[in-house]
Amino acid sequence: MTIQWFPGHMTKAKREMQENLKLVDLVIELRDCRIPLSSKNPMLDEIIQTKPRLIVLSKKDKGEAEITQQWIEKLKDDTTLVIAADLLHDSFVPKLTQACKEVMKEKIERMIRRGIRPRAIRAMVVGVPNVGKSTMINRLAGKKIAQTADRPGVTRSLQWVKLNKDVELLDTPGVLWPKFEDPTVGFHLALTGAIRDEILPKEEVVVYALKWLSDNEPQRLKERYALQNLAADPYALLTQIAVARKHLNKQGEADLTRTIDMVINEIRNDKLGPISWERPA
Ligand SMILES: Nc1nc2c(ncn2[C@@H]2O[C@H](COP(=O)(O)OP(=O)(O)OP(=O)(O)O)[C@@H](O)[C@H]2O)c(=O)[nH]1
Numbered sequence: 376m377t378i379q380w381f382p383g384h385m386t387k388a389k390r391e392m393q394e395n396l397k398l399v400d401l402v403i404e405l406r407d408c409r410i411p412l413s414s415k416n417p418m419l420d421e422i423i424q425t426k427p428r429l430i431v432l433s434k435k436d437k438g439e440a441e442i443t444q445q446w447i448e449k450l451k452d453d454t455t456l457v458i459a460a461d462l463l464h465d466s467f468v469p470k471l472t473q474a475c476k477e478v479m480k481e482k483i484e485r486m487i488r489r490g491i492r493p494r495a496i497r498a499m500v501v502g503v504p505n506v507g508k509s510t511m512i513n514r515l516a517g518k519k520i521a522q523t524a525d526r527p528g529v530t531r532s533l534q535w536v537k538l539n540k541d542v543e544l545l546d547t548p549g550v551l552w553p554k555f556e557d558p559t560v561g562f563h564l565a566l567t568g569a570i571r572d573e574i575l576p577k578e579e580v581v582v583y584a585l586k587w588l589s590d591n592e593p594q595r596l597k598e599r600y601a602l603q604n605l606a607a608d609p610y611a612l613l614t615q616i617a618v619a620r621k622h623l624n625k626q627g628e629a630d631l632t633r634t635i636d637m638v639i640n641e642i643r644n645d646k647l648g649p650i651s652w653e654r655p656a
Contacts, residue, residue: 596647
């Protein structure tokens, strides 16, 4: 499997992000709640270093509530707070404001002790493509403003989205590519629609998904495709699904290409229910 990671592109994105980081007190890192490990950029820690961080697990509506809650507990530490949100529907200004203040609590108290009146907390949103950065900024701004930062040659003056007197967000999110030398990371990104279909063979993605579902959520597969038993071999299982859905060619043989497309679309559109592909150990 050959996957490009565009090192040149990353260097530029990293440099721009480092410039913007100087302007903010806090980083809001978005990760997909279904794949909080695979949707983490491995360079981010190095880039933001000790800057306080709030992790927002996005697409809460598409993940399993219990697992997301477990991730919230698992990922938080002394300097990092974690919250989850359905960025399309939740009205999360109060929750986000509260979380930002909580992360910055010590610094704010220190300023007050020194007699400095704290100004609004300035934050920037960062995350891998498709994780919900623009959606979040646009919802918080109440209008469409966020553009992705990865377009070459687009230089804009920076603007701040004022949430309230306590928090302001930089209107330009920081985009960092996921790194997927580990094939599982690539499969997770593909199953959640985070990378284009051309990047990984759909067949490999579906084989991975069927094996994972057979091991972890067999009942969902049985119910969705009206199967009594699940074949152990993923291709035999695909054939079972093809037959159940009457995906047959003129010779009456299973049309696996059609079935592969159907399964991947059904997974992405939550037809098998919300699925958290990564679960805390
Ligand atoms: N169901 C659901 N969909 C979401 C949520 N947040 C974002 N989306 C959808 O995810 C897709 C990607 O969202 P964007 O806001 O464009 O993501 P981005 O991180 O700005 O992506 P890039 O511009 O590629 O960097 C869009 O179709 C959104 O509608 C969420 O919380 N729940």
